[in-house]
Amino acid sequence: MITFAGVTKRYPDGTVAVDRLDLQIPTGQITVLVGPSGCGKTTTLRMINRMVDPTEGTVAIDGRDVRDIDPPTLRRGIGYVIQQAGLFPHRTIVDNIATVPFLLGHDKRKARERARELMDRVGLDRSLADRYPAQLSGGQQQRVGVARALAADPPIMLMDEPFSAVDPIVRAGLQEEFLRLQAELEKTIVFVTHDIDEAVRLGHRIAVFAVGGTLAQYATPDELLSEPADDFVRDFLGGSRGIRRLRFFQELDAEEAGAGTDEATVAADR
Numbered sequence: 518m519i520t521f522a523g524v525t526k527r528y529p530d531g532t533v534a535v536d537r538l539d540l541q542i543p544t545g546q547i548t549v550l551v552g553p554s555g556c557g558k559t560t561t562l563r564m565i566n567r568m569v570d571p572t573e574g575t576v577a578i579d580g581r582d583v584r585d586i587d588p589p590t591l592r593r594g595i596g597y598v599i600q601q602a603g604l605f606p607h608r609t610i611v612d613n614i615a616t617v618p619f620l621l622g623h624d625k626r627k628a629r630e631r632a633r634e635l636m637d638r639v640g641l642d643r644s645l646a647d648r649y650p651a652q653l654s655g656g657q658q659q660r661v662g663v664a665r666a667l668a669a670d671p672p673i674m675l676m677d678e679p680f681s682a683v684d685p686i687v688r689a690g691l692q693e694e695f696l697r698l699q700a701e702l703e704k705t706i707v708f709v710t711h712d713i714d715e716a717v718r719l720g721h722r723i724a725v726f727a728v729g730g731t732l733a734q735y736a737t738p739d740e741l742l743s744e745p746a747d748d749f750v751r752d753f754l755g756g757s758r759g760i761r762r763l764r765f766f767q768e769l770d771a772e773e774a775g776a777g778t779d780e781a782t783v784a785a786d787r
């Protein structure tokens with residue numbers, strides 16, 4: 518469990534990015550932070566791995582204040598994936614994925630073998646292993662970013678708009694594989710997006726932030742869609758809330774019916 522207790526972040530110029538945040542992020546699930554631009558999502562995420570320290574309040578992982586853990590040790594247990602993948606341009610794909618094991622002084626041959634296994638996991642063909650990032654598509658680069666974050670097998674993954682730089686079709690594919698992978702790995706994932714559809718699709722729980730860094734609502738997708746806490750959340754969910762809700766329940770029904778089989782898909786379409 519990651520716990521924010523009374524957390525405020527005020528930047529030196531006086532901007533209050535996060536305002537008195539109380540939030541409990543459960544272990545082994547996907548928690549999505551969503552909200553309009555500038556509402557403090559990235560700042561909140563970065564307070565978990567101490568890229569940003571709070572001005573007030575406490576961030577704790579399993580009851581331990583992150584300020585009591587030195588940043589390199591803390592970050593070894595926390596994978597971090599960002600929008601543009603952030604790959605090293607002059608390293609091959611396999612070496613990009615093996616970056617952290619190399620840094621930790623692991624055997625190079627073994628680290629590369631594990632990197633190749635991770636390529637399988639995230640749906641990257643092994644024939645791409647010796648290419649350089651610029652020789653990959655945007656969607657493939659994002660997969661490399663996810664594989665690299667997984668390489669140290671961290672229990673926690675922070676993901677900041679990891680799929681937003683790719684087109685909608687590639688994005689849907691990445692989301693699907695991400696859900697499949699997470700069902701297998703059960704990491705504690707904190708995922709930032711400004712896209713409410715992505716939040717509803719991926720989140721076990723969703724934290725909706727409002728401008729000014731306040732938490733407007735923290736709920737399951739079902740609760741959020743059926744009972745928005747206030748007008749801000751209702752507006753943010755948009756006029757198509759009814760349609761989203763319907764689609765959400767259709768997806769749930771399909772899962773329960775054993776989605777993936779042709780029969781279930783046909784049934785869900787009816």
Ligand SMILES: Nc1ncnc2c1ncn2[C@@H]1O[C@H](COP(=O)(O)OP(=O)(O)OP(=O)(O)O)[C@@H](O)[C@H]1O
Pocket residue numbers: 528529530532533534552553554555556557558559560561711
């Ligand atoms: N280093 C900084 N110094 C001053 N203000 C900052 C700094 N970093 C962020 N901010 C401000 O803090 C507020 C929250 O920023 P943050 O990046 O956390 O928001 P966000 O919700 O992730 O936004 P976006 O969706 O646009 O990425 C914004 O008003 C931003 O301008």
